[in-house]
Amino acid sequence: MQFNQLLFFWYFVVFQRSVYALLDNAKSILPLQDSNGIIRVTDANYDELKSGVFDYYNILFITTTKSNKQGLVCETCNKFEPIYRKVSLATHQQAPGAKVLFFQADVSENRKLVKEIGLTTIPHVLVFPPPQLGDEFKWSKSEFYQYELNSNSVKTPLHFGDFLAKILKVYIGISEDFEYKEFAIYFAICVIVFSILKRKVLPMIPNKSKFFCGLFSLGIIMLSITGFKFTQMNGIPFIARDSKGQIMYFSGGMSWQFGIExxxxxxxxxxxxLATLTLIYIVKTGTETRLKNGAMIAISCLVYYTFSYFLSCFKIKNPEYPYTI
Incomplete structure (x- = not known):
């Protein structure tokens, strides 16, 4: 009986020391975070960090800031780093209770990491679930989720933020940076279109009030017959993305649609x-000329192509639809 009590006491002491050691490990690692909440991994601290922190998610971004032997720079690494920092900062600010640690390892400073994990390519983003008591946790051996880095996933922080929020089961709101170049392009296009409409199109319209009333009515009709209220009532997002981060313009199935549809x-x-009305207008006016015939053929081809494209889009919604052009 005394032997069993001593054995139990010994196990209790070992367990208590393990817990204290893990807590001390957390206290020593947390101060290493920079202003964005990221811990820089080097050969000097790798042995301390590779075992993770008890009950914390470990997110490891493996990258490089230097060019390879051929002088090539990792463009994906450079594009994703500001996204990684932005998501890390947003996570710490918006979900302070989430037990998660962000690590960043430059392979030029981490020979031990490269050797233990057996890296042959970069970059990588690995998300390790929280290690528990008794687990033999190591970055080089433990299971992880991997975030796929490609040309689409490094364009915006929204995709990575959504990926991480689902794993951590928290809400992370990411605000995108204002794209001045994109704004300037669209602004210039709008100015050009507006100028053409004002100088060329409007003078050709005899009754402007009727024209704009008809245009307004047409807009309401379009919103009604295309399912705007359906998406509004069901809270369906305007834009959705697939697993590769590409925009999905059409959803599968007839009972669901995205706002962009x-x-x-x-x-x-x-x-x-408009093409059909223009075709009717051309037929009714003027005499037979080569220009008129050419315009009729061009508009007819446009109507044919547009309707063919419309049917191909409808096939996405209803693959069993039998009629195509």
Missing amino acids: IFTVSMMYIGMG
């Missing part, structure tokens, strides 16, 4: 309608 389908309806 409203505008896509509306533009196809309006395009086919």
